[in-house]
Amino acid sequence: MKNILLILSLMMSIFTFSQSYPILETDSTGKKYVVFTYEQAQKIDNSFELISLLEKAGSECDSTVLSYIKVVDKLENQVNNLETNIILHKGQIKDKDNQISNLTERLKNSENDTRLCQDQIKTRDNQIELLKEEVSTLKTKRNIAYGAGALGIIIGVLVIIFIQ
Secondary structure (H helix, E strand, O other), X not given: OHHHHHHHHHHHHHHHHOOOXXXXXXXXXXXXXXXXXXXXXXXXXXXXXXXXHXXXXXXXXXXXXXXXXXXXXXXXXXXXXXXXXXXXXXXXXHHHHHHHHHHHHHHHHHHHHHHHHHXXXXXXXXXXXXXHHHHHHHHHHHHHHHHHHXXXXXXXXXXXXXXX
């Protein structure tokens, strides 16, 4: 039972604080009046005191409003500048990402080219080895032919010498 009463009291307090102030009400005599919260009334009182102080100082409230407008305009300019900077930075980030993807693609292409070059070097080395073997066999054949020719000349000269 206590829990139910506690919940009901909490709900009632929530509903009573959820009213939005200021409220325009009429009393039993038909007069209209405005109901403020304490904080709102304090702010209004402070504003009236500032206005009376400014009037005593010989300045007008319009000048303070104008200064507020100037401050707000300056802040709006700063916000606009910051927003354009943000847009520029986002563009630079996109460019950076594009450059990174381009560089990674170039790196992959370079790696493929390196692999192809290494394969070509291996085939060139194999061809050089085959050509060296072929050159050595040709040299051997040439030397044999020279030896056979020299032997034939010697035998021919000996045969001529023995015949005569």
